[in-house]
Amino acid sequence: MKKYNFYAGPAILPREVIEEAARAVNDFNGKGLSILEISHRSEDFIQVMERAEAAVRKLLEAGEEYAVLFLSGGASTQFFTLAMNLLDKEERAAYIDTGSWSSKAIKEAAGLAQVKVVASSKDKNYNYIPKDWSLPPDAKYLHITSNNTIFGTRYKEFPEVKIPLVADMSSDIFSRPVPMSRFGLIYAGAQKNMGPAGTTLVVVRKKYLGKVSRHLPTMVNYQTHIEKGSMFNTPPVFPIYVSMLTMEWMLSQGGIAAMEKRNMKKAAKLYDEIDRNSLFIGTAEKEDRSIMNVCFLLNEQKLEETFMAKATEAGCVGIKGHRSVGGYRASIYNAMEMEGVDVLVEVMQDLEKNHG
Amino acid sequence: MKKYNFYAGPAILPREVIEEAARAVNDFNGKGLSILEISHRSEDFIQVMERAEAAVRKLLEAGEEYAVLFLSGGASTQFFTLAMNLLDKEERAAYIDTGSWSSKAIKEAAGLAQVKVVASSKDKNYNYIPKDWSLPPDAKYLHITSNNTIFGTRYKEFPEVKIPLVADMSSDIFSRPVPMSRFGLIYAGAQKNMGPAGTTLVVVRKKYLGKVSRHLPTMVNYQTHIEKGSMFNTPPVFPIYVSMLTMEWMLSQGGIAAMEKRNMKKAAKLYDEIDRNSLFIGTAEKEDRSIMNVCFLLNEQKLEETFMAKATEAGCVGIKGHRSVGGYRASIYNAMEMEGVDVLVEVMQDLEKNHG
Numbered sequence: 001m002k003k004y005n006f007y008a009g010p011a012i013l014p015r016e017v018i019e020e021a022a023r024a025v026n027d028f029n030g031k032g033l034s035i036l037e038i039s040h041r042s043e044d045f046i047q048v049m050e051r052a053e054a055a056v057r058k059l060l061e062a063g064e065e066y067a068v069l070f071l072s073g074g075a076s077t078q079f080f081t082l083a084m085n086l087l088d089k090e091e092r093a094a095y096i097d098t099g100s101w102s103s104k105a106i107k108e109a110a111g112l113a114q115v116k117v118v119a120s121s122k123d124k125n126y127n128y129i130p131k132d133w134s135l136p137p138d139a140k141y142l143h144i145t146s147n148n149t150i151f152g153t154r155y156k157e158f159p160e161v162k163i164p165l166v167a168d169m170s171s172d173i174f175s176r177p178v179p180m181s182r183f184g185l186i187y188a189g190a191q192k193n194m195g196p197a198g199t200t201l202v203v204v205r206k207k208y209l210g211k212v213s214r215h216l217p218t219m220v221n222y223q224t225h226i227e228k229g230s231m232f233n234t235p236p237v238f239p240i241y242v243s244m245l246t247m248e249w250m251l252s253q254g255g256i257a258a259m260e261k262r263n264m265k266k267a268a269k270l271y272d273e274i275d276r277n278s279l280f281i282g283t284a285e286k287e288d289r290s291i292m293n294v295c296f297l298l299n300e301q302k303l304e305e306t307f308m309a310k311a312t313e314a315g316c317v318g319i320k321g322h323r324s325v326g327g328y329r330a331s332i333y334n335a336m337e338m339e340g341v342d343v344l345v346e347v348m349q350d351l352e353k354n355h356g
Numbered sequence: 357m358k359k360y361n362f363y364a365g366p367a368i369l370p371r372e373v374i375e376e377a378a379r380a381v382n383d384f385n386g387k388g389l390s391i392l393e394i395s396h397r398s399e400d401f402i403q404v405m406e407r408a409e410a411a412v413r414k415l416l417e418a419g420e421e422y423a424v425l426f427l428s429g430g431a432s433t434q435f436f437t438l439a440m441n442l443l444d445k446e447e448r449a450a451y452i453d454t455g456s457w458s459s460k461a462i463k464e465a466a467g468l469a470q471v472k473v474v475a476s477s478k479d480k481n482y483n484y485i486p487k488d489w490s491l492p493p494d495a496k497y498l499h500i501t502s503n504n505t506i507f508g509t510r511y512k513e514f515p516e517v518k519i520p521l522v523a524d525m526s527s528d529i530f531s532r533p534v535p536m537s538r539f540g541l542i543y544a545g546a547q548k549n550m551g552p553a554g555t556t557l558v559v560v561r562k563k564y565l566g567k568v569s570r571h572l573p574t575m576v577n578y579q580t581h582i583e584k585g586s587m588f589n590t591p592p593v594f595p596i597y598v599s600m601l602t603m604e605w606m607l608s609q610g611g612i613a614a615m616e617k618r619n620m621k622k623a624a625k626l627y628d629e630i631d632r633n634s635l636f637i638g639t640a641e642k643e644d645r646s647i648m649n650v651c652f653l654l655n656e657q658k659l660e661e662t663f664m665a666k667a668t669e670a671g672c673v674g675i676k677g678h679r680s681v682g683g684y685r686a687s688i689y690n691a692m693e694m695e696g697v698d699v700l701v702e703v704m705q706d707l708e709k710n711h712g
Binding site: 001002003005007008009010011012013018019021022026031032033034036037038039040042052071072073075076077079080104107110111113149172189191195196197198215217218219220232233234235236237238239247315317318345 | 357358359361363364365366367368369374375377378379382387388389390391392394395396398428429430431432433435460463464467468478502536545547551552554555558571573574575576578588589590591593594595598671673674
């Protein structure tokens, strides 16, 4: 039976990518070896790295003033790494708190330097994006979480500020065009739109690096990885390879503009149903709704079991909401086809018909 | 044509493991989803983590006094991480320098605390393991590199000291039994005997943790990962899965005792040929020879091209030596069958017959 994968992450990947990846596990490039057992210094893998970097640059329109890195450790590792690379202990950065991941980013930076939280939506369980805030004059960067996986909100427009924007884009990178020139640093764990778990993309404007006086362990220093093209040590070969395939798939589908168009359509369809259907209610403020993670509740608790059973029966996987919001979360990343949304909407409509 | 994979790492994996991994990429556990796109919080993956940890404990005979962690970032990330977790700034550790990776471990620790290098084999381009050294009275641990991938040496016997041993076992973990109780911490990048690139095993005796007063970023603190069973954040799902398969394969083959027996046989065959064949010479001191990485030179430079051509023709891949030693390096990790060694030995014998 066909499954519709609504997991928040690790998340759905294009079927073509999965099949190509499986072939490479058996035999990569017809060389008689698995991609899992080749040297990262082999010609074949060096080419993978080059193609992966080229795809990122194309998708984000990132020029040579930016370095493109494939690192390890997830966005959580970047929380302290970026602060160590961009701030000395007595220096300050501004952060906006829009959810659990923002809070974690704030905590890690605050352990290493001065942090000013300029706004937070914690007062309403993070169901909106704060718009009213101002920067302290000494802030070296402004950190935001572009899309909040758990709470289903996103920055529809990115802040325009005079200091570099630093953004955790883990859950919406490549879902829509971004004004690249505003960003000093973008980072994203691969395991949503980019690929499988195991690598983290960092795109950093090179001129902001090399300015701190604090001690940086070699692996924590972005410059190490820039100098060695993300190959100072053995990189996560297979996660990078599958990310390359996924990014090239996006390009083959028309790039980020095409992804955004598709994503807007899927999100609109699902939100329209949530707003129309008397049994459901969306949790995020309408103007800040994510086009990646659609969070909603059932009005009647007694229907929860039935809804989950019907959704499962229809092939929907991973729609249970995060415990801090409850209810449901349908993650509709780039690789989700409209068909999946149609199936879920049908389940919601049937529920209303039979129990509304 | 069948390939014999002598890469130093990422390295050969058992064919059964590769085939199972390819199937899981297409469809994991018959659930209609790829292992690349399932949540790390799903039942199926939680089971993978449990099986992976159980396999490590069984292979190393590590009891509950040890924590078993699957982290990211390679051994290079452990170089600074272990020093930060085990030492305050004014505290001292002893290190033995047996090659490039030891040197890197020393450099990272020295940036964070006090380091005493108690012995080094740099004087002879690291072709032996120093045996004559003593520890400073205040050393909190002794760090060694159990097997030196680049130089083809290993500790045949592990030091017996009164302080905890800390060992980078990246290139010979699971190749032979180890006296676990001597070790305070063992770490190993997966990409040799354990699995593909992308995860790093850390086995640490819990009582040594939580003693430093320095600030530890959350992701750098081993206790974070212990408390969350290596799932504080999204772990490298697929590398851990393939590592689990590889470790279970070892167990199914008779465990570490069987691995060692096989490895000794393969190494003996290859070293015997190097010692017998008038065209070749081994680079490492005989008593310290690695049973994982067999390093050797051709006596006559003019035969280099012919040897490489003949080896390639026979299906041998990855035998070029590291630039800091030159010549050849045949890495014969657990998954290498005797057949591969036989083929290489035959090429060496043919070369002598035709050009000796």
